[in-house]
């Protein structure tokens with residue numbers, strides 16, 4: 001069976017990355033694409049790399065026909081998503097939806113209001129949505145109609161930390177996540193903060209002590225640990241296009257930490273645990289859906305440094321979204337996603 005797929009927000013970075021992945025997916029046909037300022041254009045006018053593909057023209061969401069669609073990917077800015085998806089699911093309650101924004105990641109409406117500064121516009125859907133960290137919530141995702149794809153920083157940090165807090169091999173009160181992102185993490189819309197001259201030849205922390213991905217970390221780590229967990233998290237912007245690179249400081253026996261991760265991910269295709277003491281590099285995941293994890297012993301006994309890296313546009317967004325679609329539609333989870341990293 002060929003799945004008919006639509007993308008809201010196709011003219012952005014994650015929308016374009018979805019198209020790059022889905023054009024080689026054997027079970028998918030892209031039947032509708034939306035844009036806002038770019039509505040009316042051909043996709044190749046926005047991203048010339050797609051000129052070789054026969055893709056639908058970009059329309060506004062209002063003009064997009066959902067009637068033939070089986071799966072809807074939503075790659076819109078936060079806040080715009082909840083009303084758009086509420087309307088889509090009222091029109092087509094049988095749609096399967098993967099949302100890449102933050103609108104359906106937090107299950108508690110009060111928590112959403114606290115971190116995003118306004119009441120959620122689709123609370124019933126917020127409660128229904130499943131958190132789309134595939135390796136952790138695979139069974140729930142398989143039965144879901146709406147999946148809230150995790151943030152890029154959170155996927156990077158949660159893949160190593162959830163098994164560790166779940167197994168009780170680290171101290172849940174002493175977790176520090178020091179993470180770096182490439183600039184595509186901020187999207188394609190023009191902003192002074194992402195100009196070349198603002199980003200090149202330097203780097204800086206931002207949203208220190210209050211980045212909204214902290215809420216996702218707390219939600220998922222507390223669920224896995226069974227107690228309240230509130231890690232320290234600091235994001236940084238670095239002058240490269242793609243990658244999240246998280247250096248995570250934890251308290252616990254380094255070899256037990258490594259053994260826990262190696263065992264947990266032994267049969268997971270997209271999560272690779274390196275031999276003890278080896279350090280992953282972002283260039284080895286660039287363009288791929290893989291996450292690479294390393295564990296190194298700190299010089300102080302009983303402490304370890306866990307390093308996790310992925311491509312923010314692939315496993316951190318569009319790749320994991322396709323992985324979730326595969327799970328929701330009963331396909332082999334790796335379908336269309338086996339590309340290796342683009343290196344060098």
Ligand SMILES: NC(=O)C1=CN([C@@H]2O[C@H](COP(=O)(O)OP(=O)(O)OC[C@H]3O[C@@H](n4cnc5c(N)ncnc54)[C@H](OP(=O)(O)O)[C@@H]3O)[C@@H](O)[C@H]2O)C=CC1
Pocket residue numbers: 008009010011012013014015034035036037038039061075076077078080100101102150151152184185186187188189312313316317
């Ligand atoms: N970039 C990343 O690495 C990651 C992003 N995400 C999340 O995914 C979502 C998309 O991100 P990204 O692709 O980077 O963002 P972009 O800014 O690159 O793209 C946004 C898209 O949404 C469209 N759009 C903007 N405003 C509206 C509106 N009011 N109504 C309808 N459509 C609108 C844009 O259309 P047009 O350009 O034609 O105006 C464009 O297609 C965001 O919620 C983001 O936080 C999640 C994980 C990682």
Ligand SMILES: CC(=O)N[C@@H](CCC(=O)OP(=O)(O)O)C(=O)O
Pocket residue numbers: 100101102150151152153181182183184185186187235237316
């Ligand atoms: C570099 C950069 O600006 N990154 C974005 C995170 C992108 C992402 O994963 O997540 P969301 O879907 O939650 O936006 C930020 O810090 O807001």
